[in-house]
Amino acid sequence: MNRHDLLLRIRGLFLRRRVEEELDEELRFHLEMATRKNAAKGASGAEAARLARVRFGGLDPVKEECRNVRGTQLIESTIRDIGYALRGFRRSPLFVVTVIGTIALGLGLNTAVFTLFNYIVLRPFPVRDPYSLYAFTWADRLHREQAFSWHEFENFRKNNPAFSEVAAFHYFFARAEGRPLTGALVTGNYFQMLGGGATLGRTLLPEDTSAPGREPVMVLSYAAWQSKFGGDPNILGRKLALHGYPLVVVGVTQPGFGGLDAAPIEYWAPITMTPLLENGLNIFGSENSALPLIVGRLKRRISISQAEADLAGWTRQVTADRPESERAARAFLRSKATVVRLSAKVLAVFSPLAAAVGLVLLLACANVANMMLARAMARQREIGIRLSLGADRKRLVRQLLTESLLLAVPAGLAGFLVSRVAIEVSLRIMFATLPPNLVEIAPRISLPPDIRVFGFMLFAALVSALVFGLAPAVQSTRADVMLAARGEFTSDIRPMRLRNTLVVVQITVCALLLITSGVLIRGEGSMRSFDVGFRTHGVIAMFVAEKSRPLVMARIRSEPMVQAVATASSIPLDGILPPLSISAGEGTKVFDAWYNHVSPEFFSLLEIPILEGRNFTADEARSGAPVAIVSELTARRLWPKGDALGHEIFTRQDGKPSPQYPAARVIGVARNIISCSIPYGPDPPLIYFPAATSKHALLLRVNGNVDIARRKLETELATLGSEDIEESHTIEQSFALSVYPFRAASWVGSMLGGLALLLTVSGIYGVLSYLVTQRTKEIGIRMALGASTRAVTGLVMRQSMRLAAVCIGLGIALALGVSHWFASHLVFVNTFDVFAYGGGVLLVAAASVAAAYVPSRRAARVDPLTTLRYD
Amino acid sequence: MGHESRLDLLQGTLDLLILRTLQSGVGLHGWAISERIEQISQDVLQVNQGSLYPALHRLEHQGWIKAEWGVSELGRRARFYRLTRSGRKQLELETDDWERLSAAIGRVLKMA
Numbered sequence: 001m002n003r004h005d006l007l008l009r010i011r012g013l014f015l016r017r018r019v020e021e022e023l024d025e026e027l028r029f030h031l032e033m034a035t036r037k038n039a040a041k042g043a044s045g046a047e048a049a050r051l052a053r054v055r056f057g058g059l060d061p062v063k064e065e066c067r068n069v070r071g072t073q074l075i076e077s078t079i080r081d082i083g084y085a086l087r088g089f090r091r092s093p094l095f096v097v098t099v100i101g102t103i104a105l106g107l108g109l110n111t112a113v114f115t116l117f118n119y120i121v122l123r124p125f126p127v128r129d130p131y132s133l134y135a136f137t138w139a140d141r142l143h144r145e146q147a148f149s150w151h152e153f154e155n156f157r158k159n160n161p162a163f164s165e166v167a168a169f170h171y172f173f174a175r176a177e178g179r180p181l182t183g184a185l186v187t188g189n190y191f192q193m194l195g196g197g198a199t200l201g202r203t204l205l206p207e208d209t210s211a212p213g214r215e216p217v218m219v220l221s222y223a224a225w226q227s228k229f230g231g232d233p234n235i236l237g238r239k240l241a242l243h244g245y246p247l248v249v250v251g252v253t254q255p256g257f258g259g260l261d262a263a264p265i266e267y268w269a270p271i272t273m274t275p276l277l278e279n280g281l282n283i284f285g286s287e288n289s290a291l292p293l294i295v296g297r298l299k300r301r302i303s304i305s306q307a308e309a310d311l312a313g314w315t316r317q318v319t320a321d322r323p324e325s326e327r328a329a330r331a332f333l334r335s336k337a338t339v340v341r342l343s344a345k346v347l348a349v350f351s352p353l354a355a356a357v358g359l360v361l362l363l364a365c366a367n368v369a370n371m372m373l374a375r376a377m378a379r380q381r382e383i384g385i386r387l388s389l390g391a392d393r394k395r396l397v398r399q400l401l402t403e404s405l406l407l408a409v410p411a412g413l414a415g416f417l418v419s420r421v422a423i424e425v426s427l428r429i430m431f432a433t434l435p436p437n438l439v440e441i442a443p444r445i446s447l448p449p450d451i452r453v454f455g456f457m458l459f460a461a462l463v464s465a466l467v468f469g470l471a472p473a474v475q476s477t478r479a480d481v482m483l484a485a486r487g488e489f490t491s492d493i494r495p496m497r498l499r500n501t502l503v504v505v506q507i508t509v510c511a512l513l514l515i516t517s518g519v520l521i522r523g524e525g526s527m528r529s530f531d532v533g534f535r536t537h538g539v540i541a542m543f544v545a546e547k548s549r550p551l552v553m554a555r556i557r558s559e560p561m562v563q564a565v566a567t568a569s570s571i572p573l574d575g576i577l578p579p580l581s582i583s584a585g586e587g588t589k590v591f592d593a594w595y596n597h598v599s600p601e602f603f604s605l606l607e608i609p610i611l612e613g614r615n616f617t618a619d620e621a622r623s624g625a626p627v628a629i630v631s632e633l634t635a636r637r638l639w640p641k642g643d644a645l646g647h648e649i650f651t652r653q654d655g656k657p658s659p660q661y662p663a664a665r666v667i668g669v670a671r672n673i674i675s676c677s678i679p680y681g682p683d684p685p686l687i688y689f690p691a692a693t694s695k696h697a698l699l700l701r702v703n704g705n706v707d708i709a710r711r712k713l714e715t716e717l718a719t720l721g722s723e724d725i726e727e728s729h730t731i732e733q734s735f736a737l738s739v740y741p742f743r744a745a746s747w748v749g750s751m752l753g754g755l756a757l758l759l760t761v762s763g764i765y766g767v768l769s770y771l772v773t774q775r776t777k778e779i780g781i782r783m784a785l786g787a788s789t790r791a792v793t794g795l796v797m798r799q800s801m802r803l804a805a806v807c808i809g810l811g812i813a814l815a816l817g818v819s820h821w822f823a824s825h826l827v828f829v830n831t832f833d834v835f836a837y838g839g840g841v842l843l844v845a846a847a848s849v850a851a852a853y854v855p856s857r858r859a860a861r862v863d864p865l866t867t868l869r870y871d
Numbered sequence: 872m873g874h875e876s877r878l879d880l881l882q883g884t885l886d887l888l889i890l891r892t893l894q895s896g897v898g899l900h901g902w903a904i905s906e907r908i909e910q911i912s913q914d915v916l917q918v919n920q921g922s923l924y925p926a927l928h929r930l931e932h933q934g935w936i937k938a939e940w941g942v943s944e945l946g947r948r949a950r951f952y953r954l955t956r957s958g959r960k961q962l963e964l965e966t967d968d969w970e971r972l973s974a975a976i977g978r979v980l981k982m983a
Contacts, residue, residue, distance in 0.1 A: 004934035022940075026901065026950045027924065029943070033902040034920075057921035065925040069932055 012070035023066055031056060077395070081402040088403070095375065096407065099368050102762075103411035103468070105755065106364030107460055108418020109357040114456045115423060115447045117350055119262075120339045122452055126256045128195025129297070133260070133336040134304075136163070136294045138315050141329045152318055153294070157187075161314050162307035163296030165193045169259075169271060170292040176240035176267075179228045183218075183242075183267040184259055185274050185292075191219075191253075193297060194260070200225075201236045201251030208270040215270055218247040222255040224266035242269070243277050243545075260295060262339040263445065295336050308333055356752050359509045361464060363759045366502040368407075369468040370763060374770045376400065376476035383476055397473045404469025405462070412461030416449070419457075423447050429747075434740065504807050506763045510756040511811025511844045512818065517749030518836030519819045523829040524746045527739055530828070533673035534572065534606040536735050538706045540713070541571040542698040542728040549694065552717055559713065561703045566601035567696040572675040573734035581652045582685060584638040590652070591637055592684055594676070597691035603629075603670060605701050613645045613668035616690040625690060626661050629668040634685035644669055649687065661689060706730050742826065753840075757847055764851035768800055772859045779859055780867030789860040796859045800852030808841050815840070885918070885926050887969060890954065890962040893936060898951035900943060901927060927952060935961045 012019050034052035043051060056062075067076075089096045124130040139145050148156060157166045169186035188206035196203060199222055208215040218240065220229070229235055239246040247269055258264025269277070271292065298307055308331050315328035335341045376383070383396060427445075544552045556562055570577045577594035600616040602608075611632065620627055628649055635644035648663045664687075675686065702709040710728055772779070779792055816831065823829040892907050893899060899907065904927075905918040930936045935958030943949040954962070 002934050004937075005932045008932055022950070023924075025948065029900065029947060029949050030902045030920065030924075032947070055920060057919075062921050062924055065922075066928050069925055069928040 009070060012067075013075060016076065019070070023063060027056075027059060027062065077398075078402065081399045082406065084399065085403040085406050089406070092375075095371065099371060099407050100411045100414055102364045102367055102759070103408065103461075103464055104414035104418050106357075106361035107412060107415030107457060107464065108422055109752075109755075110354075110361050110460055111415055111419035111453060111457045112422040112426075113350075113353055113357050115419060115449060115453050117354075118450065118452050118456075119445070119447050121342050121346055121350075122338060123450065124337045125258075125260055125339075127260070128193075130337040131335070132298050132300075133194075133295055134163075134298050134307075134333040135336050136166075136296055136311065136331065136333060138312070138328045138331045140326055142325065143329075146319075146326060146328065147292070148294075153292075155318060156294070156315075159314075160296075161310040162299060162302055164299045165189065166294060166296035167193045168292040168294045169268075170274075171261075171265075172242075172269070172274075172277065174242040174277070176242055181224060181228070181242075181266045182263060183269060184265045185271040185277070186268050187271050190268065193295075194257075196257040197254045198251040199254050201249075203251050203253060204268055204270060209272045212272050213276060214272050216245070216247050216273065216276075217250040218242075218267050218269040219251045219253060220249055221253050221258055221264060221266050221268075223258065223264060225252045228266070245273075245276050247273070260336050298333075304333055353748070356513065356749065359513065360752055360755055360759070361460070362467075363506050363509055363756055363763070365464050365468040366506050367759050367763045367766065369471055370502050370766050370770075372400075372404065372468060373472040373475060374766065376472045380476060387477065393477050396477045397470075400473035400476070401465075401469050404465040404473070408461045408465030408469075411464075412457050415461065416454075416457055419453075420449070430744070433743075500767075500803065503763055503767050503803055504810075506756075506760045507804055507807030507844060507848065508810040508814070510753070510760040510847075511808050511840060512814045513749065513753040513756045514843055515811060515815035515837055515840035516818045516822075517746060517753040518840050519815070519829060519831070519833045520742070520746035520749050520822065522833050522836050523822075523826065524739065524743050526830075527742060527828040530674075532573070532675075532735070533671055534608045534675075535701075536573075536731045538701055538703070539606065539731040540700045540702060540706060540710050540728060541574070541731060541734075542700060542713075544698060553693070555717060556698070556700065556713070559716075561709055561712075562700050563703060564601055564605045564701040565693065566605040566699045567597075567599045567691055567693050568602055568699060569597035569691065569696045570675075571697050571699070571731075571734070572606070572673065573731060573738055575676060575734075575738065577676050577686075579653075580687065582634070582638065582687065583650050583652075584647065585650060588638075591634075593634060593651075593687055594684060595651075595687045595689060596675070597689045597696060599691050599693045599696075601693070602688070602699065605699055606673075608673060609671050610668045611671055613666070615668060621690045621692050624660070624692070626664045627667045627690060628661070628664040629670050629688040630666055631670055631686040632672050634687060635666070635669045637685055651687070664689065706732065742828075757843065760844070761847045761851045764800060764803070764848055765854065768796060768852050768855035769858070771799065772796060772855045772862075775859075776862055776867050779862045780864040783862060784864035792862070793856040793860045796856035797849070797852050800848050800856075804845055804848035808844055811844070812837060812841070884969070885922060886930060887962070887965045888916070888918075889923075889926060889930060889952075890935065890958060890965065893952060893954040893958070894962060896954065898939070898941065898953045900949040900951050902949075904952070930958070933961075934958070 031049070031052050034055060035049045038048035038051045039045065053059075125133075127133070137145055153168060157168075160166065167187045167190040169184045169190060172183045172185050174181055174183060186204060186209075188204055188209035191203035192206070198219070201219075203219050204217070208217060220235065225231060225235060232238075235249050235252065238249050240249060241247075253268075259268075298304075302310075311331035311333070312328060315331055319327045340346050386396065387393065427447075553565075556565060577596060580593050580595045581590050582593045583590045598616075600618060600621050603610055603615055610629065612635075613629070616627065616629070619625070630638075630644060630649065634649075635642070638644065638649065639647060644666050645668075647666050649666055650663050651661055670688065673686075700713075702713075707730065710730055714728060779795070782795075783792060815837070819829060819831045819833070823831040888908050889904055892904050892911075901923055905920060905923055908916055908918050927936070927938075931938055931952070935955055936952045937955050938950050938952050940948055941951045
């Protein structure tokens with residue numbers, strides 16, 4: 001394309017009328033000259049003009065070709081198509097609103113899910129050059145993750161071969177003036193490395209972490225400053241007590257900065273404060289050191305595998321003075337650019353949700369395709385005539401697609417609103433239904449849209465426009481010119497087949513969603529009423545700081561509402577129990593097991609019966625005697641003959657005899673409980689070791705309302721001195737929490753199922769209405785030949801039922817597969833839940849009947865005389 | 872003016888003839904161009920008038936000729952086409968090509 005070409009094209013586009021007139025004039029001049037020449041040769045006036053036109057050929061094709069040379073054809077015809085489509089829309093506003101609404105719903109749900117996906121997987125953290133940030137870990141020969149001592153870390157920070165900058169931090173949850181805050185204790189260069197500036201005051205500096213115990217300062221995030229301290233302009237200089245230790249607020253970060261995790265960090269304090277804040281936990285010696293996260297900025301022009309190899313080598317050298325088993329064997333790097341790195345596993349986690357909302361969008365598209373098809377069919381006569389007059393089919397298809405795109409654009413915008421509302425409402429519902437103790441520590445995440453979300457929405461809108469627009473466009477322009485000229489279109493069987501396919505897809509998807517969510521809801525129900533095997537009501541778990549323990553214990557024992565106190569190293573339903581391998585002796589089979597250190601009161605407090613043998617004695621508890629109470633399952637596994645009592649149980653940890661109890665005598669057998677997490681199902685073999693009440697977490701059984709009691713205890717104990725209770729919750733809260741994700745999933749499932757049902761009803765209704773209109777003549781003839789009203793109604797109903805039956809069958813087959821998948825991951829899902837299947841099938845069948853009812857009544861009202869008079 | 876004695880123009884040769892017709896530098900309108908071609912070829916070459924105008928517009932878009940409105944010999948407004956500098960170059964190229972082609976075809980016809 002050269003300069004002339006471009007100028008002429010632009011001229012053709014903007015001065016279209018003028019250019020057209022010029023073309024007209026030019027051709028007219030030519031014809032006039034030709035006429036004149038013919039006349040000169042002796043032809044009469046009219047004959048001369050006729051000859052000139054014959055010689056010239058058709059004027060219009062010539063003009064069209066000249067326009068083609070101009071190359072503005074595409075734009076001009078598109079503008080014409082848009083005008084044409086808009087005029088059509090104005091005539092049928094209901095159609096437009098329905099289409100936009102339907103597609104917007106589908107797009108909105110998909111965009112909402114994508115927004116979440118974007119937040120977790122695609123969105124880089126708003127820090128400087130996030131793609132060069134990597135978390136560094138290293139493991140020993142036995143694949144155990146190991147930590148640096150502070151000294152080693154300092155060495156690493158300065159001399160490692162792969163990172164240009166290295167920072168370390170660990171998460172630290174605390175309450176400040178009653179406000180729960182999620183924080184991080186960081187090295188002083190953290191903010192420099194991530195490039196986060198301050199809105200007020202300053203961020204942390206390397207000098208803040210120059211020595212242990214320095215510097216008692218903290219920085220708040222902008223979001224926390226706003227939401228938890230009301231944007232207090234005098235926040236700088238204020239002292240906030242974290243775990244009873246006062247830190248001075250020296251700054252507020254810039255808006256949007258929240259560290260490197262899904263849940264935004266709300267405050268930062270120097271990592272050198274760790275020993276003071278965490279009761280002597282030491283990050284500075286090699287002994288008992290904390291495991292901070294090490295994140296660094298990778299040097300330029302070094303590949304990940306190269307960096308990992310270099311770091312492994314370096315770390316091996318530095319840890320050479322450690323015992324053989326603790327030396328570094330491998331180093332790992334993990335990208336810290338996004339919350340989670342995109343991987344097959346992440347996609348697998350998201351795919352059920354994506355598939356569910358994708359199906360809803362597909363349903364919406366199918367519905368709209370149906371409506372478009374019905375509309376196109378109604379215009380078939382017009383299209384047929386245009387085709388027979390020589391209109392280009394491609395041109396017609398393009399015109400119909402323009403219509404779809406025009407509908408998709410506002411649908412995309414509306415869909416965006418739908419997604420915002422869906423996200424907002426879901427977050428609110430989530431907070432409203434979360435177990436109360438979790439609400440206050442749950443991060444207030446917001447899921448802001450960004451360029452990727454908009455891009456996705458645009459893409460999804462365009463794809464759906466193609467999906468719902470292309471099939472009807474191709475279909476309706478296929479009309480046989482001969483038939484069209486005669487005004488007969490119904491003899492073409494294909495539109496019906498396409499429409500049936502669409503409805504089949506709809507009903508099938510609807511059945512699938514309804515049955516699957518039914519199965520999930522029933523699974524959730526059975527989980528809620530599930531007997532975990534111990535008392536959950538009225539029990540509080542409490543974690544107490546070591547130093548104030550005697551004081552707290554005395555206070556609790558004097559409290560009248562406390563009925564019983566026990567201790568356990570792992571609180572039931574908290575989701576974590578340490579593993580152990582057990583065997584009945586040398587050379588016998590080894591089993592994986594979990595263990596828990598409990599005081600003798602544990603069993604009576606939680607009402608776990610000891611079926612055989614006896615409980616721990618107070619002496620055994622105090623001295624930590626090598627005795628054990630095992631669960632029924634353990635006893636059955638190790639001693640199938642049922643003579644567990646008195647035998648020795650051998651335990652091994654990490655392949656070595658466990659240090660505390662290489663062997664313990666079984667003194668009792670307790671009933672099986674579910675003590676880890678409900679969705680995991682019953683525990684594997686579980687072993688209890690004795691523990692004194694002076695250690696571990698506390699379990700309290702209280703009178704009256706357990707939540708009120710918990711709060712009362714917390715406030716009363718808080719008056720004792722500094723903040724002694726690190727955390728407390730009721731077992732019922734843990735129970736609720738353990739069930740929660742599952743409940744949420746079943747809600748989402750049933751909501752999508754309900755939506756699908758709605759779309760299906762309207763889909764079936766549309767198809768059958770169209771069918772009745774199309775077969776009016778046939779129905780009229782049937783009635784004229786004596787068919788009863790009932791027979792005619794039956795005709796339509798049968799059609800609907802036939803479709804529904806096929807789809808329900810397909811839906812059941814698919815649902816079996818999906819439920820099986822869920823069942824393989826979640827114990828409480830029953831793949832063959834008859835009630836869920838029955839309910840889903842009934843709903844879909846009822847919906848099909850209801851949707852067919854109105855069209856069938858309309859068919860019954862067909863007046864044979866009127867119909868036969870047509871044509 | 873027998874039917875047999877007339878030849879339809881080969882594809883692509885119309886452009887060449889138009890350019891050649893305009894070589895003199897005098898602006899000509901479409902009608903005059905078609906008349907000139909027929910006249911010079913002694914009515915052997917028949918310009919398909921339907922393809923004349925698209926061809927003119929195409930050449931204009933390529934920048935080889937340029938058009939402006941003027942007054943015809945009969946006092947009517949008409950669109951006159953003139954060769955541009957790049958059109959002149961193009962004409963030389965195409966003339967060369969054509970001569971080589973026709974010479975080659977001529978040789979083949981004589982030899983075979």
